[in-house]
Amino acid sequence: MTPDRKALPLYASSLFMALAVTAPAAAGAEPSIADMSLEDLLKIKITTASRKAQSLDDVPAAVFVITGEDIRRSGATSIPDALRLAPGVEVANIADNKWAVTIRGFNSRFANKLLVLIDGRSVYSPLFSGLFWEAEDTLLEDVERIEVIRGPGAAMWGANAVNGVINVITKNARDTQGRLLTATAGNQEGAGTALRYGGRIDEETHYRAYVKAFDRKASIGADGQAAHDPWRADRVGYRLDRDAANARSSLIAEAYDSHAGDRLNIPTVQAPFVDVSAVTQINNGFSLLGRTERMLDNGSEWSLQGSIAGTHLADAGFGEARNTLDIDYQYRLHPSPRHDLMWGWSYRYTSDQLSSSFMLEAAPASRRLNYSALFVQDDFTLLPDTLKATLGARLEQRTAGKPELQPDLRLMWVVSPTQSMWASVSRAVRTPSRGELDLTARLAMIPPFSAANPSPFPISIQTAPGSATGYGNEVLDAIELGYRKEFAASLSLDATVFANRYSDLRGGPPPAATVPVGFPIPSYLASSIVIDNSATASTHGLEASAEWRPQAWWRLQGGLSLFHASVSATGDPSYAGDSPAHQVFLRSSMNLPEGRQFDASIKYVGQLQGGQVRPGSIPAYTRLDLRYAWKPARNMELSLVGQNLLQARHREFIDQYLPSQELEVMRSLYLKAEWKF
Numbered sequence: 001m002t003p004d005r006k007a008l009p010l011y012a013s014s015l016f017m018a019l020a021v022t023a024p025a026a027a028g029a030e031p032s033i034a035d036m037s038l039e040d041l042l043k044i045k046i047t048t049a050s051r052k053a054q055s056l057d058d059v060p061a062a063v064f065v066i067t068g069e070d071i072r073r074s075g076a077t078s079i080p081d082a083l084r085l086a087p088g089v090e091v092a093n094i095a096d097n098k099w100a101v102t103i104r105g106f107n108s109r110f111a112n113k114l115l116v117l118i119d120g121r122s123v124y125s126p127l128f129s130g131l132f133w134e135a136e137d138t139l140l141e142d143v144e145r146i147e148v149i150r151g152p153g154a155a156m157w158g159a160n161a162v163n164g165v166i167n168v169i170t171k172n173a174r175d176t177q178g179r180l181l182t183a184t185a186g187n188q189e190g191a192g193t194a195l196r197y198g199g200r201i202d203e204e205t206h207y208r209a210y211v212k213a214f215d216r217k218a219s220i221g222a223d224g225q226a227a228h229d230p231w232r233a234d235r236v237g238y239r240l241d242r243d244a245a246n247a248r249s250s251l252i253a254e255a256y257d258s259h260a261g262d263r264l265n266i267p268t269v270q271a272p273f274v275d276v277s278a279v280t281q282i283n284n285g286f287s288l289l290g291r292t293e294r295m296l297d298n299g300s301e302w303s304l305q306g307s308i309a310g311t312h313l314a315d316a317g318f319g320e321a322r323n324t325l326d327i328d329y330q331y332r333l334h335p336s337p338r339h340d341l342m343w344g345w346s347y348r349y350t351s352d353q354l355s356s357s358f359m360l361e362a363a364p365a366s367r368r369l370n371y372s373a374l375f376v377q378d379d380f381t382l383l384p385d386t387l388k389a390t391l392g393a394r395l396e397q398r399t400a401g402k403p404e405l406q407p408d409l410r411l412m413w414v415v416s417p418t419q420s421m422w423a424s425v426s427r428a429v430r431t432p433s434r435g436e437l438d439l440t441a442r443l444a445m446i447p448p449f450s451a452a453n454p455s456p457f458p459i460s461i462q463t464a465p466g467s468a469t470g471y472g473n474e475v476l477d478a479i480e481l482g483y484r485k486e487f488a489a490s491l492s493l494d495a496t497v498f499a500n501r502y503s504d505l506r507g508g509p510p511p512a513a514t515v516p517v518g519f520p521i522p523s524y525l526a527s528s529i530v531i532d533n534s535a536t537a538s539t540h541g542l543e544a545s546a547e548w549r550p551q552a553w554w555r556l557q558g559g560l561s562l563f564h565a566s567v568s569a570t571g572d573p574s575y576a577g578d579s580p581a582h583q584v585f586l587r588s589s590m591n592l593p594e595g596r597q598f599d600a601s602i603k604y605v606g607q608l609q610g611g612q613v614r615p616g617s618i619p620a621y622t623r624l625d626l627r628y629a630w631k632p633a634r635n636m637e638l639s640l641v642g643q644n645l646l647q648a649r650h651r652e653f654i655d656q657y658l659p660s661q662e663l664e665v666m667r668s669l670y671l672k673a674e675w676k677f
Helices: 009-020 038-042 068-074 079-083 434-438
Strands: 062-067 089-095 098-103 115-118 143-150 164-170 178-186 190-202 205-216 231-243 247-267 274-295 301-315 318-336 339-355 360-362 366-383 387-398 404-416 419-430 439-446 459-463 474-488 491-507 515-517 524-529 532-551 554-567 582-591 597-605 608-610 615-618 621-633 636-643 663-666 668-676
Touching (some): 068 143, 068 621, 079 143, 089 663, 098 164, 366 434
Parallel strands (some): 459 524
Antiparallel strands (some): 062 143, 190 205, 205 231, 231 247, 274 301, 360 439, 387 404, 439 459, 515 524, 532 554, 582 597, 621 636, 636 668
């Protein structure tokens, strides 16, 4: 296995781009929603909540849509930063190249209760049931919208869609015709550039290709010393869309190579029993997705999607090579005027090969896993134009696991044309990750003859593989209530309250007594943290967002999130301590004369308490971002963006489980140029 090798498609796609930019440009312009009315925004079609197109105000779930225009005007340069725009989503910078992202608690770099999709393809890693955000990127100018579903989505999307689902949806190739060139430079952003070309084969078939590269600078450690977290990445992509009268097909391919720096405190058995090492995490790989949809003469429709992905990871001696195959089929029909019925089947196969280090040791080194599921959902009308119910369930099974049923019941009550209420009761399951079942992670080494270790041998504090204790699935039972109201043509409110109960949660007794490792003279003593399903937790909270258009050229958005968690004695205290109790934001977008734009965003994030692995607290902070854009020419836009302007630097998160250097987020200023030609 060679985890650090570059994916071959990088070179082929770069050559394609070099040829494509010399071809004649096709006519067409990207649509803009900057001037859409509030009513039009509420009618935006979303697909993630119920696997079918619905207007935002018709969905019986806590849904928020981040449009491509929102992303552009926010100044966000990564998907995690764009997610800060959604209420109820917790986003924290660990470093300039790492994030902790979750919904409704349990935040961590390896947060494992949030399912993330890109164009409907799951990108979560079976290694730890989360994802490496530094490896999941795309050309943000190609993003049509990000659909954020807060709350369980397991009935439709399966295990690990526990606290929410995020789907990053890119634009159809017909909407990205012509050429686009962007360039970015700043004190923290460093230098970045992207080039995209879109063309057409015939009236129904369009394509685009892009190449993107950037080199971000390092930040500052909590001790004030220079950090080692630069981030360099290259990415290429291609999309082909064919849109006929009753059929649509898409082919999407991407390849990437990412190098993200870190400084780890690696435990060792020799004095001083820790090796502070500057390391580089290398992620590279490719993905290929194909999707076809058909409308039948009887009004029914079906879709089939398949994808393959190959990923490689190398970090401080540990490596992973993984191949994944996903297949998803669904069929939708209308057996009667009152019923909208959907059923489907999905299958995933994944295989890996792990290489161990002293800090992370895998046994066995290779595994093959299969996941299969059947799902069904019926939307049925109880009272015409007033009351509708949605009943869904998913039966899912993984290799060597028992089948899990994940049901979902939702009610939507349309009180009036401008007011609605909804309620839901759901069950979701999280399956154990490869890391939880098969990895021994050595977190720290306690020196001999110290206050915590009077013995003559160092003591390794390490995790024990969950497969040895029969560690199994975690379960969530959730209740939600939602309310939406349009007070006027220019003012709307969306609010949700929720209560979650988690059982069979990951927990365990205190570290076991030490056992010698090595014979006849031990090299060290091992004290293992055993994980089991003994913990429980409960959370509840409120999420609200409002939008107001005081003038046709001025848009105001606000959001509030309140969150509380309580965890049983056997659970990890970080479950409650790594999510803020309060988040508040206010965002202003102004369209000024002569094509100028001014955007401002201020966000308050409450204090974090940390956890038992890396105790400490993160003070509350307020983040101010500003953006000013103007057009020196018809097809060119320049923008000046300032981020984190209130402080020179501040901390947002402490990485709990990998002994990384504690870093601070820096004030950032950058200039971006965008040219369409």
